Amino acid sequence: xxxxxxxxxxxxxxxxxxxxxxxxxxxRSDLYLVDVRDEAELLGELxxxxxxxxxxxxxxxxxxxxxxxxxxxLLILCRNGxxxxxxxxxxxxxxxxxxxxxxxxxxxxxxxxxxxxARTRTYT
Numbered sequence: 001x002x003x004x005x006x007x008x009x010x011x012x013x014x015x016x017x018x019x020x021x022x023x024x025x026x027x028r029s030d031l032y033l034v035d036v037r038d039e040a041e042l043l044g045e046l047x048x049x050x051x052x053x054x055x056x057x058x059x060x061x062x063x064x065x066x067x068x069x070x071x072x073x074l075l076i077l078c079r080n081g082x083x084x085x086x087x088x089x090x091x092x093x094x095x096x097x098x099x100x101x102x103x104x105x106x107x108x109x110x111x112x113x114x115x116x117x118a119r120t121r122t123y124t
Contacts, residue, residue: 003098017102023113026115036077036087039054041079046108048117057087060087065091071098071099074088077110079108080107
């Protein structure tokens with residue numbers, strides 16, 4: 001039986017994660033958002049998406065999200081998408097997660113599209 005992602009416009013990559021744009025996820029509440037940047041960046045110029053979960057890339061790549069059920073739909077993001085792509089690949093292939101989304105362009109694109117951000121701590 002084939003798997004259909006909850007975001008119909010998502011593009012599946014050769015690395016087994018799905019690429020999405022800010023428009024695809026801006027109003028969704030059914031994704032577990034993970035920002036993999038360091039904490040200083042979350043409070044810096046680009047800010048962060050309200051109520052995102054902060055787990056630095058090294059922790060993600062060490063299996064820190066293994067405490068979540070495998071069916072948890074994850075949205076992984078960073079500054080520009082490069083580091084989060086490494087994390088998304090790991091989570092989709094070795095981490096056991098079935099539904100991993102990457103925010104293409106990361107926070108640079110999110111802010112460029114004038115999506116809401118926080119520059120004071122709202123993350124966990």
